[in-house]
């Protein structure tokens with residue numbers, strides 16, 4: 001039997017949304033289901049890799065034979081990702097919240113009777129992909145990000161490739177009409193410094209297998 005393509009390799013994946021606490025009972029979140037990230041973890045394991053999956057809150061079962069580290073916020077996700085390095089391949093599929101509360105209250109925010117809503121002061125979250133991309137010593141050999149967009153898909157993906165120092169951006173159009181958010185299918189483009197590949201619509205599991213197969217080819221060279 002031939003060796004599996006990722007035997008002996010460590011693959012690090014982020015998946016799911018992050019939850020950013022507003023007060024002890026409320027949070028800011030987004031619509032990520034974690035399906036694509038979890039499918040990537042399963043595909044990487046099937047290809048023979050040791051897999052670490054850093055996941056925000058999702059309702060999906062943990063993929064078999066994968067080390068799952070559950071986190072809530074972007075700050076926790078960054079810490080868990082850094083602790084899991086080094087990795088040969090990192091795939092950042094999480095939909096990280098862009099902002100968190102500038103200061104997180106320890107008490108539940110109450111209506112004050114004035115009819116005026118509270119002003120929520122936000123601050124920007126760390127960019128996990130960019131942090132890893134610019135890491136001096138621990139940048140994975142192949143670093144892959146996602147770009148969920150509703151407009152200017154390829155231009156936005158190219159910008160992210162540069163700013164975050166990724167090798168590939170998997171770009172997908174998440175306009176509501178596509179049904180991609182939360183759905184089982186995905187239509188993506190692989191954007192790299194050598195060009196753009198349009199992939200046909202396929203299941204998230206097939207997208208995952210194809211990304212992993214391509215990643216294994218890159219590691220061989």
Ligand code: C5P
Pocket residue numbers: 014074092093094095096097098125126127128129130144145146147148160
């Ligand atoms: O800038 P944008 O959020 O569209 O970038 C998406 C890519 O960057 C995804 O791969 C996502 O996982 C990653 N990202 C991250 N940390 C953030 C924001 C995005 O790792 N704070």
